[in-house]
Amino acid sequence: MSRTAWPALLASAVLLSGCASTVGGLPVQWRTDGPPVVTAPSGDCPTLDGAYDSTGQAQGDETKAAALQSVLGRELGLTRLLAVNAEPAATVTIARAAGDDAWLLSDAHGEALLAADGAPAPLDPDWSAHGSRVAGCANGRLWIGLSAVRTQYETMTETRALGVVSVGPDGGLIIQTRTERRHYAFLPWPSVQRSAIRYDFPAITAPASPTAGRP
Numbered sequence: 097m098s099r100t101a102w103p104a105l106l107a108s109a110v111l112l113s114g115c116a117s118t119v120g121g122l123p124v125q126w127r128t129d130g131p132p133v134v135t136a137p138s139g140d141c142p143t144l145d146g147a148y149d150s151t152g153q154a155q156g157d158e159t160k161a162a163a164l165q166s167v168l169g170r171e172l173g174l175t176r177l178l179a180v181n182a183e184p185a186a187t188v189t190i191a192r193a194a195g196d197d198a199w200l201l202s203d204a205h206g207e208a209l210l211a212a213d214g215a216p217a218p219l220d221p222d223w224s225a226h227g228s229r230v231a232g233c234a235n236g237r238l239w240i241g242l243s244a245v246r247t248q249y250e251t252m253t254e255t256r257a258l259g260v261v262s263v264g265p266d267g268g269l270i271i272q273t274r275t276e277r278r279h280y281a282f283l284p285w286p287s288v289q290r291s292a293i294r295y296d297f298p299a300i301t302a303p304a305s306p307t308a309g310r311p
Contacts, residue, residue, distance in 0.1 A: 097306075120272035122234055130216060131230050131241030132258040141212060141233035142262050144190045144199060147308025148269045151186075152297035164188045164269070165203060171273055172259045173229045173242045175220045177201060178207040187300055190269075199238075212238055219244060222250050225255070237262045252280040267299040 116135070117124050120269040126132045154162035165188065169178040179185070185203035193200045198211040212215060219225060227244035238261040246253045257275040264270050272294045278286040 119258050119274045122229045124258050131243040133241050134234050134239045136234040139234045140236050142236050147187050147189045147300040149298045150184050150188050154293050154295050156293035167295050174208040175205045179199050179205040254278045269297040271295040
């Protein structure tokens, strides 16, 4: 397929998916230009500060193990959390950053700053995709929208995703995502993959002190 045909194909793909839906209880608009966004009024952000086990569970068409860094990095564009030539760290820490409208997400291999101000931000420069990310808060949840395009040789993959992050009753981290990927290769139409997945990651609690409970 000629590279000159990609802009027209990409535009038609965006138009086909430009509709409204719900993710994690929040209304979402899949826009014709840029990442999907939550249309609910801006509101309080969740209390995410804490440490979380990087190994959790994904529930979609099937239930399987999931890595928190992979969900945040590959699905939602926070690629600075992806380890290079190393296994994911066992723990991911989330802390509110200065200004109170951003979070610092970190592990033993790297860190990523996520602004939740509703303004589009470019993807990390070390990622092989081009696009943008946007985040905000509504109804006590944090949402992250991603629009990315990756090209390789004569193929192109367009990814559009939205994730909603919240804390469960047990203090664990819940991430609910909806993703659409369109793969363009040698046919005049794309192959389309859509998924809706819920991820659960346990909170890390400090072990009890050996002297706890002693008189």
